[in-house]
Amino acid sequence: MPGIVIVGAQWGDEGKGKVVDLLAAQADAIVRFQGGNNAGHTIVRDGETWKFHLIPSGILYPGLNCIIGNGVVVDPSVLQTEIDGLRRNGVDVSGLKISANAHIIMPYHIALDHSGEAKLGKLEIGTTKRGIGPCYADKAARLGIRVQDMLDEKILKKKIMAALVPKQLMLRPFERDPEWAPKLDLQQMTEDLLAYGHRLEQHIADTGTIAWNSLQDGKLVVFEGAQAALLDIDHGTYPFVTSSNPTAGAACTGSGIGPRAIDEVWGIAKAYCTRVGAGPFPTELHDDTGTRMRDAGHEYGTTTGRPRRCGWFDAVGLRYAARINTMSALAITKLDVLTGFDSIKVATRYRSTDEIDGATFDTFPYHQTVLHHAIGEYEELPGWSEDITECRSWSDLPQTARDYLDYIADVSGVPVVLAGVGPGREQIVWNNSAAEHTAFSPAAAAD
Ligand code: GDP
Ligand code: IMO
Ligand code: MG
Numbered sequence: 001m002p003g004i005v006i007v008g009a010q011w012g013d014e015g016k017g018k019v020v021d022l023l024a025a026q027a028d029a030i031v032r033f034q035g036g037n038n039a040g041h042t043i044v045r046d047g048e049t050w051k052f053h054l055i056p057s058g059i060l061y062p063g064l065n066c067i068i069g070n071g072v073v074v075d076p077s078v079l080q081t082e083i084d085g086l087r088r089n090g091v092d093v094s095g096l097k098i099s100a101n102a103h104i105i106m107p108y109h110i111a112l113d114h115s116g117e118a119k120l121g122k123l124e125i126g127t128t129k130r131g132i133g134p135c136y137a138d139k140a141a142r143l144g145i146r147v148q149d150m151l152d153e154k155i156l157k158k159k160i161m162a163a164l165v166p167k168q169l170m171l172r173p174f175e176r177d178p179e180w181a182p183k184l185d186l187q188q189m190t191e192d193l194l195a196y197g198h199r200l201e202q203h204i205a206d207t208g209t210i211a212w213n214s215l216q217d218g219k220l221v222v223f224e225g226a227q228a229a230l231l232d233i234d235h236g237t238y239p240f241v242t243s244s245n246p247t248a249g250a251a252c253t254g255s256g257i258g259p260r261a262i263d264e265v266w267g268i269a270k271a272y273c274t275r276v277g278a279g280p281f282p283t284e285l286h287d288d289t290g291t292r293m294r295d296a297g298h299e300y301g302t303t304t305g306r307p308r309r310c311g312w313f314d315a316v317g318l319r320y321a322a323r324i325n326t327m328s329a330l331a332i333t334k335l336d337v338l339t340g341f342d343s344i345k346v347a348t349r350y351r352s353t354d355e356i357d358g359a360t361f362d363t364f365p366y367h368q369t370v371l372h373h374a375i376g377e378y379e380e381l382p383g384w385s386e387d388i389t390e391c392r393s394w395s396d397l398p399q400t401a402r403d404y405l406d407y408i409a410d411v412s413g414v415p416v417v418l419a420g421v422g423p424g425r426e427q428i429v430w431n432n433s434a435a436e437h438t439a440f441s442p443a444a445a446a447d
């Protein structure tokens with residue numbers, strides 16, 4: 001059994017949590033490798049909805065190693081709330097392991113995220129305001145506080161003090177703010193983190209070694225990405241991106257294993273596109289069709305509740321995501337949301353709206369200005385009207401739905417191994433040819 005990386009192929013919220021939960025049935029470990037509680041991953045099991053922000057989406061399997069890798073940024077209060085919520089619901093969280101090297105999101109990171117967006121005004125990125133960017137900035141500046149620091153009062157205090165000095169200058173506007181002032185007090189921050197450290201200590205571990213041992217034993221390790229390719233800080237629509245690398249390469253650096261331990265990379269994409277926050281979106285729909293997608297797909301952010309922008313499937317973006325991830329398989333989710341559309345469009349290339357230029361692009365433009373002016377050029381495919389939420393095999397799907405999935409595989413150059421036909425765990429159909437593209441066994445999963 002191999003190392004399988006799960007990555008978002010669009011702008012996030014593609015249904016990564018659902019696919020990870022599915023693969024976790026045969027896994028020995030699940031590793032979250034980047035991002036933080038900007039993520040919201042949903043699992044719907046037996047009619048019950050679970051939303052995870054930091055805890056890996058394999059936690060519903062009792063005792064399964066669920067690792068928060070070194071590449072993740074951890075808000076300890078969010079993590080503790082998630083653990084408490086799971087315990088209250090009778091979930092065994094003994095398998096949860098947290099890398100000692102993961103960085104901690106501090107109250108001043110959250111304050112800086114708020115003030116940074118306020119300063120940008122109309123140019124704001126639309127971040128989740130969870131402190132993600134400022135925390136990764138401190139990591140790079142070597143001013144970060146790490147999970148292991150919560151276990152040593154002297155070191156912790158020293159590190160917070162060093163990190164705090166430049167922040168105090170930047171956070172002058174919050175100096176007397178009753179919401180932030182108490183949270184930015186050195187003594188208070190130290191005490192809070194020591195308390196979290198005490199409670200989380202049982203989960204802190206040498207997580208790279210745990211993943212390595214599973215891989216050495218030939219067992220399946222699933223690397224769970226958050227966010228998505230087009231939000232990647234290097235490869236996404238910068239500066240409208242997150243502050244980490246949600247692409248497959250980061251599965252290595254973010255969990256402490258080498259590239260040769262990865263055998264498969266699965267991209268997760270919706271049957272259409274969504275984006276939450278600001279930034280270019282060439283296939284965005286501002287009309288009734290977009291509203292219909294938002295309503296049918298319940299497209300509201302899992303983390304912030306914001307309405308998601310909706311648009312047609314973007315094959316240009318997908319080909320790009322496939323290349324930078326070396327994607328070996330695709331899972332297309334939310335196919336059911338397109339039921340009832342007379343026809344379905346796929347952008348196969350971009351056209352510049354710049355009147356003078358009017359150029360077309362088959363590949364993802366590397367220049368920001370070009371991308372901001374790009375709109376989709378579409379192929380139109382016939383839709384289907386049958387309810388597909390009860391389909392459980394490829395042959396159950398209407399012919400036009402299968403044609404649509406085949407078309408996506410063709411234009412992206414990546415085989416579609418499964419499609420989602422509803423939010424429930426069981427609402428999937430495996431492609432009959434899936435076994436040619438993955439070592440995961442759909443047959444065993446069905447047992
Ligand atoms: P993630 O961040 O990639 O894990 O995705 P989110 O959980 O933020 O958003 C995906 C949403 O779509 C969740 O509400 C899921 O329950 C839901 N979902 C996942 N797959 C399907 C599907 O095939 N059909 C439908 N209708 N909903 C789905
Ligand atoms: P999952 O894992 C969708 C977006 C934000 C914003 C940009 C930067 O659930 O797919 P940040 O707070 O990261 O600095 O915000 O990235 N964003 C997401 N959009 N799904 C996510 O995670 C996201 N995480 C961040 O909306 O545009
Ligand atoms: Mg999400």
